[in-house]
Amino acid sequence: MSSIVSVQNLRKSYQSGFEALKGVNLEIEEGEILALLGPNGAGKTTLISTICGITVPTSGAISVGGHDTQTGFRAARGLIGLVPQEINLEPFETVMNTVQFSRGLFGKPRDDAKIDAILKQLSLDDKKDSRIMMLSGGMKRRVLIAKALSHEPRVLFLDEPTAGVDVELRKDMWDIVAGLKAAGVTIILTTHYIEEAEAIADRIGVISKGEILLVQDKAELMAQMGKKQLQIEVSAPVDKLPKALSGYQLTAEGTTLTYTYDTKNERTGITTLLNDLQKTGLQLVDIQTQQSSLEDIFVGLVKEDT
């Protein structure tokens, strides 16, 4: 897989002196769904705005599909669709005209069949002649997505697509994202809902205070989550694991033995481990289990950063 969006050492300081991005490096692979997690004010929106051309980077370079966003802005922006966080829509226009306007801005001639298909996909086909002001909040959000998709972008940015959205619409939103991924669109979404990242992302990036703290495959993160650790305190320090215990995923550190196991397996191996432990003559003092969740990882990372 190759990068479709490449961000190199991106810095952004606003006129107020506030440094929103402090040297961000990010490679986004073609066809993936990347979720950017971060608390409010972390720089998620600034990062997206800068990639899309709404704000000008202070330093660093961004390329989209191999086109620099400054020197090749037409080619770069032509590949991008953006769904903003706020519902920004011209209230007096109809859905159809608003979406066609977006398509036109991207230099594509009016195409009613194409727009009809997009509206249908978003369950907006019966609203196409309605004025925006007549729509519900959820419908308006769909219109924003339709606008972003109107010129058939290869990369779609969704800035907090499900903030303040009810459960049903959120599920719909996830289905839409899955459908777009199937069509080959690369998707970057920001969220502060961890379960959202879990539900739809391929990779997860954590951003805090203008820095990317981690970008990792979701499966790897989930693997860490799916595993539990059993910590066994013994009375005397263990320098070397006894032979009888060599078949286990076991590490020793002082008086603590840590056993990692997968709760999804049929057998956790705890019973046999405890039996074997008893045979070695080690004296048990205490036992506890731990599970790290994405939430823990996230909170830990963000806290560490403060």
Added chain:
Amino acid sequence: MNFIAISAIYKFEMARFFRTMMQSIISPVISTSLYFVVFGAAIGSRIDNVEGVSYGSFIVPGLIMLSVMTQATSNASFGIYFPKFIGTIYELLSAPVSFLEITIGYVGAAATKAMFIGMIILGTAYMFVDIQIAHPAAMLAFLVLTCFSFSLLGFIIGIWAGNFEQLQLIPLLIITPLVFLGGSFYSITMLPPVWQSITMFNPVVYLISGFRWSFFGTADVGIGLSLFAIALFTAICLGAIWWIFRTGWRIRQ
């Protein structure tokens, strides 16, 4: 050049104009009719001919200019301010369009609207007074240039404005007085000599004078000077827009 984008912006803006058709057309018709009733019929009957033209006819070019300048300015300023206000500007900034294309789209639409209204006023005037246009081509050229240049000015105001009050401020405090004092309703030769000299610093004088010349063949200032003035004004506005384009002033952080 992204011509499709220019046309998309232009059509979207014109749609706004046609949505508010009644307001856009009826209000200039009514206000022009009022001017003709008050200045043309009531007061005008007591005023001698001005430079050989009846007073009612004499004020027609000035009236058209008054409406065209204020309409062009307010339409263009609103056209670009509104996306800023409601937030849809994000779309213009993230689309593969240059600032030049954005300007052409918005200014073109605003100038067209102002042109439309100018024509409606001219049509209304025909119903009240007798008008002969001595130089139709020059008349059209002056009208187009005025619509275009004042739309450029309005566009700059729309980018500059941080709220609705500021949006109204310049048209209200600067353009209306300049137009009123620019000889819309009188020939500047009617003024005392001192005021004649002061008036020469009012750029609108040159526009109205040139426009009136295209109707009646007489002017307060030379037609060459009028053309030069409007060209200069257009150049200044274009320069300002070029600078905004270079710096992203008030548009792109």
